[in-house]
Amino acid sequence: MPDHHAHDHAHDHAHDQAHDAGPPGAGRPRLFARGSFLESSRTANILRAETTGGLLLITAATIAIVWANTPWSQSYADLRDLRVGPASWHLDLTLGAWAADGLLAIFFFVAGLELKREFVAGDLRDPRRAALPVVAAVGGMLVPALVYTLVNVAGDGDLSGWAIPTATDIAFAVAILAVISTHLPSGLRTFLLTLAVVDDLLAITVIAVFYTSHLELAYLGLALLPVAAFALLVQRGVHAWWLLLPLAVATWMLVHESGVHATVAGVLLGFTVPVLRTGGHGDRGLAEHLEHLVRPVSAGVAVPVFAFFAAGVAVGGWDGLTSALTDPVALGIVAGLVLGKPIGIVVFTWLLHTFTHADLDDELSWVDVLGMAMLAGIGFTVSLLIGELAFGESSALGEHVKVAVLVGSLAAAALAAVVLRLRNRVYRRLCEAEERDTDADGVPDLFEEQAAVRDR
Numbered sequence: 001m002p003d004h005h006a007h008d009h010a011h012d013h014a015h016d017q018a019h020d021a022g023p024p025g026a027g028r029p030r031l032f033a034r035g036s037f038l039e040s041s042r043t044a045n046i047l048r049a050e051t052t053g054g055l056l057l058i059t060a061a062t063i064a065i066v067w068a069n070t071p072w073s074q075s076y077a078d079l080r081d082l083r084v085g086p087a088s089w090h091l092d093l094t095l096g097a098w099a100a101d102g103l104l105a106i107f108f109f110v111a112g113l114e115l116k117r118e119f120v121a122g123d124l125r126d127p128r129r130a131a132l133p134v135v136a137a138v139g140g141m142l143v144p145a146l147v148y149t150l151v152n153v154a155g156d157g158d159l160s161g162w163a164i165p166t167a168t169d170i171a172f173a174v175a176i177l178a179v180i181s182t183h184l185p186s187g188l189r190t191f192l193l194t195l196a197v198v199d200d201l202l203a204i205t206v207i208a209v210f211y212t213s214h215l216e217l218a219y220l221g222l223a224l225l226p227v228a229a230f231a232l233l234v235q236r237g238v239h240a241w242w243l244l245l246p247l248a249v250a251t252w253m254l255v256h257e258s259g260v261h262a263t264v265a266g267v268l269l270g271f272t273v274p275v276l277r278t279g280g281h282g283d284r285g286l287a288e289h290l291e292h293l294v295r296p297v298s299a300g301v302a303v304p305v306f307a308f309f310a311a312g313v314a315v316g317g318w319d320g321l322t323s324a325l326t327d328p329v330a331l332g333i334v335a336g337l338v339l340g341k342p343i344g345i346v347v348f349t350w351l352l353h354t355f356t357h358a359d360l361d362d363e364l365s366w367v368d369v370l371g372m373a374m375l376a377g378i379g380f381t382v383s384l385l386i387g388e389l390a391f392g393e394s395s396a397l398g399e400h401v402k403v404a405v406l407v408g409s410l411a412a413a414a415l416a417a418v419v420l421r422l423r424n425r426v427y428r429r430l431c432e433a434e435e436r437d438t439d440a441d442g443v444p445d446l447f448e449e450q451a452a453v454r455d456r
Contacts, residue, residue: 032187032361040186053299054175060304064312096309103302105266110298111200112270113291120275137198139348141166144340148332157328161390165336167382170196185430211389214259223254231272310384313402330404337377337408345373371419377412
């Protein structure tokens with residue numbers, strides 16, 4: 001029978017070492033260094049959930065695209081444009097709008113929980129470990145926006161969509177990893193997840209600041225009341241759904257009425273939930289408890305349904321595809337995702353490496369950085385959302401945006417797959433080393449050795 005006390009002691013001991021920036025014995029800081037066992041395990045669990053959601057997302061988007069290009073395409077458009085909801089509350093929205101404004105608020109609630117956890121108890125708490133994903137995410141946002149802007153200035157296009165190629169779709173990205181059977185070592189897994197978390201924060205900030213067409217301050221002020229009540233309850237450890245859900249819905253409705261995109265409500269509510277353990281949830285804080293409950297709804301329902309309603313574009317055959325991709329807006333999006341994202345992430349990571357004299361972690365190379373950067377060029381969910389906000393759901397430019405996001409994300413996925421598959425033998429060896437547990441205490445040897453060296 002296993003010694004549970006010994007396992008818990010080893011588990012907590014490894015957790016205490018979560019935030020050191022370097023590997024055992026390192027005198028210089030390391031990029032993509034392995035974190036603690038607890039952090040690595042948690043990241044792996046999250047990415048497994050996102051893999052399932054990503055496969056559902058790809059399936060839903062494929063069904064939508066196929067349906068929209070059949071003789072029955074009008075039935076798809078009719079379903080997407082069907083209005084439901086009370087008109088007296090200004091909530092007689094189309095199903096497509098409900099998916100974008102309502103269901104994606106669930107996605108951003110999970111993003112808010114994840115963000116707060118990272119800032120309070122995760123990698124972003126330690127400036128040394130936070131530097132890499134934050135700098136990479138900023139580079140991965142600025143350069144695609146610059147690429148899009150340059151293409152549209154040169155082609156006399158529309159600059160409104162500058163933010164479309166700045167997003168990273170973590171679910172789509174890890175689904176691609178699953179499809180090509182690539183096992184990333186823990187340092188790269190953590191980097192990819194944390195990069196996506198910071199990316200979500202930047203994306204929701206851009207949506208709130210740059211894509212708010214009108215602002216009703218009275219409704220925004222009123223929204224603070226249910227947010228405050230929600231915060232009071234969760235800070236006291238209350239997690240009864242019949243109390244929290246009505247407050248969350250009220251917050252969403254008031255933010256929606258204020259003119260700020262309603263998904264912002266999800267992030268605000270996520271930020272109020274305490275991260276640190278307060279008792280009553282086993283070994284998890286309330287944020288992790290709620291994330292465990294809500295993430296399957298987000299990954300398995302909210303994002304795939306949004307993808308179904310957002311991705312259905314009538315391409316119009318080869319002529320329609322080439323016509324769409326000659327639009328400067330579409331060219332800017334594809335160039336931003338396929339070129340801007342990897343260039344931004346790699347260059348900003350290299351600048352961090354140069355100015356901090358930090359080395360890449362053992363057995364990793366700049367090819368791995370390039371592979372991760374290409375994977376981050378999969379925009380999809382948030383790119384489609386920003387495209388709708390910039391150009392409208394069914395406009396000609398909006399249709400071109402959908403084509404460009406699909407083409408750009410698929411091209412980025414294909415390029416990343418080629419690069420990462422070339423390194424898969426190295427990744428498998430690193431993963432096997434990280435999973436080896438000769439004393440069978442539940443904590444792999446490498447993490448125990450790492451914790452022991454740091455204790456010296």
